[in-house]
Amino acid sequence: xxxxxxxxxxxxxxxxxxxxxxxxxxxxxxxxxxxxxxxxxxxxxxxxxxxxxxxxxxxxxxxxxxxxxxxxxxxxxxxxxxxxxxxxxxxxxxxxxxxxxxxxxxxxxxxxxxxxxxxxxxxxxxxxxxxxxxxxxxxxxxxxxxxxxxxxxxxxxxxxxxxxxxxxxxxxxxxxxxxxxxxxxxxxxxxxxxxxxxxxxxxxxxxxxxxxxxxxxxxxxxxxxxxxxxxxxxxxxxxxxxxxxxxxxxxxxxxxxxxxxxxxxxxxxxxxxxxxxx
Numbered sequence: 667x668x669x670x671x672x673x674x675x676x677x678x679x680x681x682x683x684x685x686x687x688x689x690x691x692x693x694x695x696x697x698x699x700x701x702x703x704x705x706x707x708x709x710x711x712x713x714x715x716x717x718x719x720x721x722x723x724x725x726x727x728x729x730x731x732x733x734x735x736x737x738x739x740x741x742x743x744x745x746x747x748x749x750x751x752x753x754x755x756x757x758x759x760x761x762x763x764x765x766x767x768x769x770x771x772x773x774x775x776x777x778x779x780x781x782x783x784x785x786x787x788x789x790x791x792x793x794x795x796x797x798x799x800x801x802x803x804x805x806x807x808x809x810x811x812x813x814x815x816x817x818x819x820x821x822x823x824x825x826x827x828x829x830x831x832x833x834x835x836x837x838x839x840x841x842x843x844x845x846x847x848x849x850x851x852x853x854x855x856x857x858x859x860x861x862x863x864x865x866x867x868x869x870x871x872x873x874x875x876x877x878x879x880x881x882x883x884x885x886x887x888x889x890x891x892x893x894x895x896x897x898x899x900x901x902x903x904x905x906x907x908x909x910x911x912x913x914x915x916x917x918x919x920x921x922x923x924x925x926x927x928x929x930x931x932x933x934x935x936x937x938x939x940x941x942x943x944x
Contacts, residue, residue: 669711674703675891676898679719683902686723686871687864687910689802689843689922690929694791697837698933701788701942713782718892721875722899727864730907735868755816759865762820766827767869773831774874785835788937788944794838795930801839802847803923809850815858822852827866838930841867846919856914864907 670678681699685692696716705712728735741756751757774781784790829848833841842863849859936942 669709670705670715670891672891672894674705675895677703678715679722679895679898680902682716682719682895683723683726683899684906686720686899686903687842687867687907689840689846689919690926691791691795691798691833691838691840691843692720693833694795694838694840697786697788697791710782713786715892715895717874717877719895719899720871722896723903724868724871724875725900726903726907727868730904731864758820759818759823762823763865763869765820766823766866769828770830770834770870771873774834777835781834785837788933788942790836791838792930792933792937794836795926795933798839798843799923799926799930802843802919805847805850806919810853811850811855813852813854813858815861818854818858818862822849822854822862823866825852826862830866830870843922856919857911860911860914
């Protein structure tokens with residue numbers, strides 16, 4: 667029997683789609699949802715399922731930003747064969763994304779036993795939700811929001827890319843929250859920070875999904891729940907991306923900070939009272 671049913675896959679697909687790109691931690695919310703549905707959060711196949719359905723959310727990014735991605739990739743391929751084109755920002759940006767993905771790949775492979783084991787605890791999720799909220803609030807206050815997307819540099823991409831490691835090691839911190847916070851500290855405006863977070867997430871999350879696919883299928887999750895969860899994630903994530911870009915253009919991240927603290931405190935309470943198992 668599959669470790670996750672089709673009905674549970676629909677719920678988890680919605681949770682993944684809504685939260686993957688919002689700075690509230692999709693991993694944290696998935697683990698909470700799994701706990702509430704009595705799905706073992708540290709089961710190898712469940713961890714794999716969570717990574718695979720992220721591909722649906724990434725597909726939503728590819729569709730939503732198709733024109734931007736096409737422009738960047740065209741500049742990259744052109745620059746590979748035409749040296750005179752290598753001064754273009756899009757060509758350099760493509761290389762920056764590749765380089766900025768390497769640190770999280772290295773740490774992800776090296777620390778996989780910890781990530782799939784002790785760090786998968788809901789206690790870690792609860793603490794990371796609140797700790798990440800403090801970082802996000804400070805970043806939003808510190809940032810001067812004066813630099814746009816065209817002002818990004820190799821240093822920006824590397825620092826923001828490396829910040830993804832925080833979410834990898836501390837589920838609940840939020841990959842989006844970590845990358846956006848770092849970008850804000852570097853004085854990027856909120857829209858530029860959000861878009862950079864999206865672009866840096868494409869290779870990292872796609873790679874994680876492909877890597878974990880064998881564990882999800884081979885250790886107890888059927889093909890049907892995987893397909894349904896990924897499809898639902900795609901549809902919901904597309905709507906979430908459109909909403910987030912409109913929201914950050916006019917608002918601070920305070921609403922997300924408050925939400926994360928409330929959810930983190932609630933999770934601590936559920937764990938302390940035994941309603942949820944860690």
